[in-house]
Amino acid sequence: MSLLTQNRPPTASRRRPLAGLAARRRGLETRRQIAGWLFLLPALVIFGLFAWWPIVRGFTLAFQRTNLVDPAQWVGFDNFRAVLDDPLAATAVKNTAIYVGLALAIGFPAPLILASVMSTVRRGAGLYRFLVYLPVVIPPTVAILLWKWFYDPGSGLFNSLLGKVGLGPYPWLDSPHTALASLVLESTWAGMGGAVLIYLAAMAGIPGELYEAAEMDGSGVWRRIWHVMLPQLRPVIGLLLLVQLISTIQVFTEPYLFTGGGPQNATMTVLLLIFRYAFQNGEYGQAAALTTLMVLTLAVLSAVYLRATRSWSRT
């Protein structure tokens, strides 16, 4: 079986009649096509069954009612109406928006600041990197159960520590006012390491001459950060912002394990509600309708991002 039939040396085939050559070439080209599709087959099967089909199925399911036993019925926009009429859905959207906002407010600048400090470290840089990434490798279930124990209002680590300096006790997960923020605190701790390492790699790629030139022009440290480092990091910052946005919108494990959506639905998020619709209430159609609305939101956000980065790269 051969690959690059177009580049065959002409001398090898000149002795054959032209018609025969053309037929032979066609045969080899066909074999190359077959080999190509053969090697693509695993991806076609896996993506076909477990990525493309569920996307199509999810979209059609949003307009159906099914109990998984009888054939599904088409119900038009009933599922969307049911979701939009559900006050819990409004709560879930509001909570998810607050969660994303808080996660960005804390979790977006923190890795950038940490990475800036770490980039100046000469001795022991490896230790810093090890420590900052350590929480990322802890499985989320372990991390969440651990923090749940820390958050315990009575004998938990946090209230005991804060009590020593005369603060608290705080209700953490037990109050609708602080529960969502408590989830953000844990997920920032758990997820920050990856962003720090990516920023560090990007910072190491900034040409040192830029800083030296700025220094010779008499600009101080803050001006070098603001006018040299941040503009150089802009593509990475934009990419990480989008990645963080998309992953925090899908928050599920934290509310599921910490609070189950409580207290008083204060931590009910969109994905938790989708899960509840489908696997507790058996309302697969409603779950699919809410999923469809969420996918549309993600698509709009991604489009806005692509447009923003395109105009950035022009400036």
Add this chain to the structure above:
Amino acid sequence: MTSPTAFPTTFIASGRQGPAARAATRSIQAATLILLLAAGIGPLYWMIKGAVSPPAQTVAHPLAVWPGQARFANFSTAFHELGIGHYLLNTLIVVSGSWAVQLFVSVTAGFALSVLRPRFGKVVYAMILATMFVPYTVNLVSLFLTIIDVPIIHVDLADTYWALWLPAGASAFTVLLAKQFFDSLPRELFDAAHVDGCSTRHLLTKIVLPMSRPVLAVISLLAVTHSWKEFVWPLVALTDPTKQPISVALSQLSGQAPQDQLIAAMVMAAAPPIVVFAVFQRQIVAGLGFTGVKG
């Protein structure tokens, strides 16, 4: 990729700082180190301490830095009686199968799209990349309906490990990594192989793969990390408690098991990835830069 020993110039520039500025830099660095120690090691230490302390002591003296009388028996109790050994084995089965499927699909697809380039291959590639915008946690419900009745072959994969292994292969990002890496290999090499009468299969296994160790390592790393940390999909796809991986089993055990045994179980669930990270730290950090900067 810069090696950890080469020091790039930072915003401190020439480093000709006055004594006050140098002291400020030093103290910010030291404060950061203390913060990172508290955030990185602190919770882990507290977890180990909780695993070996009697519960009454943990409640009475929550801030005691050292456990009064350490009881390591909790580990063996959790391992045998809570079945943590069994759940860890399940996790190992899940992780190795998911890794194998994901690596196989990414490498064959990357090879076909980059080297063989069949007609309409670009369309397939675009369709693969499009799935990046619909993460499968979002598609949870329809993916569940798919695995309980797989289209065309009509089998029910729920409560089998195939339900975890096969969807793990549908990872657009690792297909992208493989294709981009193969694109960077010299095409003259493929020509030479062709002249020598090399078959397509041997072109992949004897020439392309031996040159692709870095990208194979990164794909493996991403696959293993992802499936070890996975929670929501195994929760949905495996309802049989004897088959569940440790991440799901721990969530079921919390609230049933005594607290000190549960914490001992958590230590055992966290230990394998921490040990792997400690050993392969350098490669993992380099791999992250690889995915982040080039992505």
